[in-house]
Amino acid sequence: MIAAIYRPIVLAAAAAWLSSAAFAAQRVAPESPIPWQVDKHPFAAKRANEAFSGFACGTSGICVLAVDEGRQGAFMRINGERLVYVGEPFEFDGVEKELDAESAAVDGGYFYVAGSHAAKRQTCCDNSDSRRVYRLTTDENGHIGTMAHSERLWDAMRGLPELASYAVPGDCRCDKAPGRNRIDIEGMAAANGRLLFALRAPNVEGNGYIVSVDARALFEGGDLRPSLATVPLGANKGFRDLAIADGVALALVGPSDAESSADYSIVELRGLTTGVAVQPKELATLDLQNAPLGKKGAPIKPEALALLELNPRRYRLLVLSDGGEDGAPLVFNIPRRP
Structure with a gap:
């Protein structure tokens, strides 16, 4: 284990890398504007099939799906260009109303799902249900083996x-600072025995944040050894998801709040998983011009990222979106840079 990953990683440099002509990111359209097919599945929450928010696959081929409506999750498999459910949706133990699940990760035989840890977006009222991280195991048929949850991340932050x-409870007053800029976890990944939590908010002076803790200690007790990476993203931008590709963290970046109109992009975060200074590099902006719209005609909002393939020239990524029917899964070929 590299001890440096436990220390705060702070980048004071301005976000000039975003606009540098030398590293100008190209706009990348999906392989096809027609989303992959997704099997229909009856979640208890009415809008769950339009609220895919986290997706991560293990080496076994089983993937875990997080949805930000209700208190259920599900296991899936990728079958060609189709997502199929494995077993029935499962309930998260102890959630009274809504987990607001926003992220998923896989590490070895464990599947992880995290709540947003955020106040309710429309009212800024408290949602204590969301301040939970779950660790799950399952068999090949999607039957839950073990389910544990932790509420220690909130205090660590x-x-x-x-x-x-x-990191303050929602007080139902959106007009008070930091208001809508309170903590909001949207992405998660696992690397080197650590869980990495990527925040959509706050964005402070153009910086986004990634919190990491010891994965085992989070659920089994002991020192979490929390650390914080401060990453220049630019104004009104925040993390939407994380994925690990060949030891390198890839971030899906988008608007930091509902009022912003920032593009969605893929950013490489070299150094995040190894404990050295993070070197962010924007690889591509997602071209969603011909992407499907949501049921009410609104643009889809990319929320989840999964690696399908990689080679020296590209990352082939699956992107699922909130607001699109069944996540509107689209595939993007993102160029790699030296």
């Missing part, structure tokens, strides 16, 4: 000076 003023 409150203990980080940069996040302390944003």
Whole structure:
């Protein structure tokens, strides 16, 4: 284990890399504007099939799906260009109303799903259900083997000076600072025994944040050894998801709040998984011009990222979106840079 990953990683450099002509990111359209097919499945929450928010696959071929409506999740498999469910949707133990699940990760035989840890977006009222991280095991038929949850991440974030003023319960007053800029976890990945949580908010002076903790300690007790990476993203931008590709973290970046109109892009975060200074590099902007719209005619909002293939020239990524029917799965070929 590399001890440096436990120390706060702070980047003071301006986000000039985003606009540098030398690293100008190209716009990349999906392989096909027609989404992959997804088997229909009856979630208890009415809008769950339009609220895919996290997706991660293990070496066994089983993937875990997080949805931000209700208190259920599901297991799936990729079958060609189709997503098929494995077993029935499962309930997250102990959730009274809504987990607001926003992210998923896989590490070895464990599947992880995390709530947003955020106040309710429309009212800024508290949602204690969302301040949970789950660790699951399953068999090849999608039957839950074990399910554990932890509520320690919230206190760990409150203990980080940069996040302390944003890790506050919702007080139902969106007009008070930090208001809608409170903590909001949207992405997660696992690497080197650590869980990495990527925040959509806050964005502070153009910086986004990734919190990491010891994965085993989060559920079994002991020192979480929390650390914080501060990454220049630009104004009004935040993380939407994380994925690990050949030891390198890839981030899906989009608007940091509902009022912003920032593009969605893929950013490579070299150094994040190895404990050295993070070197962010924007690889591509997702061209969604011909992407399907949601049921009400609104643009889809990319929320989940999964690696399908990689070679020296490209990352082939599956992107699922909130607002699109059954996640509107689209595939993007993202160029790699030296």
